[in-house]
Amino acid sequence: MKNLLVITGQTATGKTSLAVSFAKKINGELINSDSRQIYKHLDIVTGKDLDILQTSTVHLYDIVDPKKRFSSYDFTVFAKKAIKTIEDKGETPIIVGGTYFYLKHLIYGIATTQEADWKLRNKLNKKSIKELQVMLRLKNPDKLKQMNQSDRANPHRLIRQIELSQIPTAKKMLQNSLIKKYKVRFIGLRFKRKEDLIKKIRERVEKRMKNGAIEEVRSLFKKGYSEKDPGLQTIGYKQLIALVKGRLTKDEAIKEWISKEVRYAKRQYTFMKKDKNIKWKMVD
Template sequence: MHNTSEVLKQNDRIIITGQTATGKTKLAFDFAKKYNGEIINFDARQIYKKLDIITVKDIDKKKDQFFLWKKVQDFEIGYYLKDGMKLWLYDIVFPNQYFSSFSYVSLCQKVIEKIEKEGKTPILVGGSYFYLKHLLYGFDYEVPPDFSLREKLEKLSVDELQSILKEEKKEFFEALNESDRKNKRRLVRRIEIARYLKKNPSFEKKEKEGLFYKVEKFLGLRFSDKNLLRKKIEERVKKRIKMGALSEVFNLLKEGYQPSDFGLKTIGYKQLIPVVLEKKDLNEAISLWIFAEVSYAKRQYTFMKKDKNIEWKEIN
């Protein structure tokens, strides 16, 4: 069970992260009510508009009204008002728009500043540690995105990207783990940085010196055993199917979104799209979806447990 008896005061910064399906958002609501808080999302799937059911957004679009605060470039920053609580950084971009951790950090910093100016408590909640890591500890290199370069590189294969990166900056490739060496987005980003450094030789690496943001409570939720993890994820996936996950995929494709779009390459959509387009077996797709979610939850903890600032709570 969650233990929320920690001694905190209003305006303390709070972060709740951890494995999928552990009840992070519910705990965030509890803290927000107790400490006059506003919730900031850092789930990489929930930043996409129209991806609601499969991504498990705790928002009822029929009654929870969206208020636009400001537009930054092509991104809409605003909040949903749910039971009197402000929920920030949901529905920032459309499924076919690229969105990076660099962009997330820029937007999140603006929202945190606004919340704190109003004397409220920022409560960050989500499971996308990549976003959180860059917000809290910064980037190795604060290199802005080069969208024209990305467009060219994304047409290449993993093997071709690996070869380019080895040629551009071999030490970048060698520093990647096995998973990242096969991840096109990671390879493209490293090539982008390598090219930028070549053009700007005086550009320096940013050294990490602990937390960039002072955080009073940094909680991580994880399952006490793998059987419970699987059980909870199975329950969640089956609930999403009953709520209309397949119809959500059908409607997205009908609107013209493609399986190759950024938002539709995420877990759940990847497994259900073949059911709609190729008439694949739904039960098999559900099994693949559950397997993908379980694997993701395990990877989440593997990455997060390296962060010694996280205080872990077991869910049993």
């Protein structure tokens, strides 16, 4: 079986650095699985390391316009093409990033069933995104929590998950699972202590503020992007947009940004620890 390396884990744990070191050792190329770093122009707030492109080949990095939605299905399609491209070169694919919803769909397959329930879909199409989110929370709260920001704001993805939640589990099928075709090695990075996590995230947020995070948001508006665009519906941008719009003070925006990142990191581990294939490594 072909080899596939997956490096995932909590935010701010050094996943990319580890992936780069592995790429040098095993002759590999990286595939980004961070839902925020997939977008173009979102550099400072997301902590994108563009210098990495000078020394390493990274697929699915800085490729999607912020006005476009990029779902876990889109990721699966693009990632499989990238894997083939890397293998055609005789190299090893290394998937790196903390968006577990992306990884789960790619590695284990996407839950599907028989024909779509068009009667139900037509009924749900009349509902707002907020109403769809409430429905999915009632039917399958775990699934809603696993969805990234883009999918949560996508009515088609919400409707599909509501539809799947009404089907008995036994009738669902996982299609195109990579776990059956590859020898997948999972490495997960997490912090030993909660205080280390908070300290690291606070330092990263402060550094990004010094590097021009607010100016980046203003620049995005000048380029024609708005706070409603899918790429900007994420942690960091939401808080800084509120700051630029006068809805939050600078201190309030920073405090909320840090708090949201910490909560996100905790959710990451909550879902990832259910995956028994991940071998965890602690970081300080």
